[in-house]
Amino acid sequence: MTAHKARKTARPAGKDQAGAQLRALICPQSDPPPKPDTETAPAHPHENLDRTVRATAARLTGGVSPHAFIEAWSDWALHMARSPGRQLELIEHAQENVFKLTNYLLNIDDAAEPPFAPKAHDHRFAHAGWNRAPFEIWAQGFLAAQDWWNYATDHLRGLQPDDADRTRFMMRQMLDLMSPSNFPALNPEIIEATVQTRGRNLSEGAVHFARDFLHTMTQAHIPAPPGYQVGKDLACTPGEVVFRNDLFELIQYAPKGGTVQAEPILIVPAWIMKYYILDLSPRNSMVKYLVEQGFTVFVISWCNPTAEQAELSLEDYRKHGVMEALNAIDAIVPGEKVQAVGYCLGGTILAIAAATMARDGDDRLASITLMAAQVDFAEAGELLLFLDESQVAFLEDMMWDQGYLDRPQMARAFATIRAEDLIYSRAVRRYFLGQEDAPTDMGVWYADTTRMPARMHSEYLRGLFLENRLSAGRFAVEGQVIALKDIRAPMFVVGTEADHIAPWKSVYKTKLFTDNDLTFVLTNRGHNGGILSEPGHPGRHYRISPRPAGALYVGPDAWLARHAPRQGSWWGEWSQWLTDNSRGKADVPAMGAPEKGYAPIAAAPGAYIHQT
Structure with a gap:
């Protein structure tokens, strides 16, 4: 087993060279060459003073640049x-x-x-x-x-x-x-x-406020309530960790039945939150559903990075994450292609990995599923309101100081997009009505936030959000530009109607930048609720249509008008699509491959899911 150790460099030198490292990662060879070393020397110490002042201001404003809003x-x-x-x-x-x-x-x-x-x-x-x-x-x-x-x-x-x-x-x-x-x-x-409680609601609300204020100040970890324990009630599908490096654990789930579909499934979740949104409760676990449908399922469980991993890059997540997981699956299920699934930011890095593999002649992917994942960021919704040069520089200074984007700083950005519901309505319930938040599986997951490494997040904001390099044909991996149009494996792309993180029209644009066989699904609800749409869930509907390879592009509004909603869950359509892209049934593979260095390490959900 190989291990990837992210290094942390000294602040004055390593941090100030991040821009040059970023250009080396994502700039095509046709871009102007980097400046001479004499021009990229460590900055004057006074610049570190400036960055420290800006980092302090950024923490006070939650990473929001006052200059951008004044402008x-x-x-x-x-x-x-x-x-x-x-x-x-x-x-x-x-x-x-x-x-x-x-x-x-x-x-x-x-x-x-x-x-x-x-x-x-x-x-x-x-x-x-x-x-x-x-x-x-x-x-x-x-x-x-x-x-x-x-x-x-x-x-x-x-x-x-x-x-x-x-x-x-x-x-x-x-x-x-x-x-x-x-x-x-x-x-x-x-x-x-x-009147009804004779003021008890206000006294109980005051207790809630004091408790929340203390937690905000200390950022102490709050244990999950009874009935929502991770590894027991949530993330409880049986399996084994069969590979671990410093970046992720690879979980292989125990199959059901004597045979499975020949091609295994690899799920690449976002590292902005923990993976178990896709293995939540037994009633709505996507992992459990796939296992019961007769698939061999592998899932990446990312680490929760610390300041020591500030230099983790997007390339690390591709090379030491997605590609390392594919290498492990090759050893455990030899000779079979992989049906790859990416969710949110995990879908973006999967698309980057798939385009790189296509460029390099690596045909190990049988199919690609992108769920609420963007490859073009020109219409990325209200999150773009937080991003311009001033905003990104402000965030970079804050991350330069602490080594990562912290959990509350990230959560506030998402909450302000729906402030009337996620901030003020909740505050009224807790502090004036004295009501406790009813525990839910998704609520526990949502509170179990993670950090984002400084370098990776800077590359993500600049290279993808700010400069939109991936769909513009200016994103390079290992010194060469990649193109989404090179991907030939069939795609299944899912957008959600009420998504304010990855708006469905932005997700739909995957069709604009690819030429392969592609099936697009639009389901109701939001970024998480639309994906967790298990069969039997009330109030669910979806629209679906295939696009043959080489077909003409149809805009999102025209597509919406042509396809009526179907009642029920889209999971059944997806399962059938995965089956159609499989070569048929095969014997159940062993758990891990000890003789090849992939012996089971621990029972699922592993250790990284518990990192706080």
């Missing part, structure tokens, strides 16, 4: 100031909103529809008390203001679209903070609970 406000305000016609539009829109609101409140009728309604995912005003005066006035007034600001921050001629979107995002955060639902004296649900 967005300035751009919006200056363009608005020289647009008198647009100003008149806003005045007229404000008058219309006031008229609608006044007319409704003066003619309140149980049958009348309120003029303003919250978004589908906004549940702050769902309580029946918001339909009575005076609470209805406050709710409608807030929604009217929200509607006006959405209109005011719409795109404007000459205004950078990113600045318009960023200004809208910031205004939404400010409005969410000022929502009447956040104030006990204005929220009928809180008032009702306070």
Whole structure:
């Protein structure tokens, strides 16, 4: 067994050379050559002082660059100031909103529809008390203001679209903070609970707040509640760890029955969270489902990197992660191709690995499944609001100081995208209604966050998000550019309708940059819920269609209009597709291959899943 040891270099030299290392990794040979060594010498010590100051500021702001947001406000305000016609539009829109609101409140009728309604995912005003005066006035007034600001921050001629979107995002955060639902004296649900419990809800909420505040300050690990123990109740599909290096453990799952499909499955999960989202509870475990369908399943369980692994790179995750796992499977199931599956960021690195293998003539992949994974980042949703040169540099300074992007820093970025639900509604429930969060398998997984190595995250943000090199044909591996169009193995690509991390239209663009046989599935729910769509789950539907190799491209809106939803889970379609891409049944392989250096090390789910 080989082991990969990530090194940590001294801060002044190693960290300041990260940019040069990144160019060597992802720049094509046709790019300008790197500057001479004399120009890439360690920076003046005073620059380290600057980076330390910026890193401190970044921790206070959660990694959000104040400069980027000030620039967005300035751009919006200056363009608005020289647009008198647009100003008149806003005045007229404000008058219309006031008229609608006044007319409704003066003619309140149980049958009348309120003029303003919250978004589908906004549940702050769902309580029946918001339909009575005076609470209805406050709710409608807030929604009217929200509607006006959405209109005011719409795109404007000459205004950078990113600045318009960023200004809208910031205004939404400010409005969410000022929502009447956040104030006990204005929220009928809180008032009702306070009267019914004689204030016990507020005292219990104070206890919750003190507990959460202490946890936020200490970042102490919170054990999973009873009934949700990892390795016992969650991530409990039987298997063995058959390979381990410093980056990941490879788990082989025990088969069901006397035969299996000949081609084994390798699942490459994202390392932004732990792998067991795909082996959650027995009722919704994708791993368990695949095993029961007669597949030999392997899963990568990534380590939770520390400051000592700050120099782990994207290339490390490809070479010492995906490729090392494929080498192990070759030894355990010799002579068989692999059906590779990638989820989220794991799907992106799998696509990079597959394109590299295609370029190098490595045909070990029988098929490729990408679930909620992007290969093009031009339409990556609201996460792009956090990314420009200023933002990335700000994050890099913070990671340069601590060696990684920490868990709460990453979680806050995702939470602010749906702040009304993930931050404020939860705060009202816990601190004013005194309600404990009901434990769920996904809630336990979501709280079990991981860190991101500094170098890898910088490469990911710059090379993929910021510069979109993979789909632009400018992403190089081992000094040579790779192309997604080189991939010939059939693909099964899954997007989810309500995904705010990997928007489905961005996932759909995999069809634009490939020419192989590809089946696209669009399922309902979000980034995690849409993937965990086991058979029998109520309220699930999906759309599906194959695209033959070489077919003409059809845009996402046209595709959506042509394909009606089908009720049920997409897992059955996927299982049949995997079976169709298999050569048939074969004998069950042994667990590991001790004679080749892949002896079982420990029972699943292994040790890395427990790293905090």
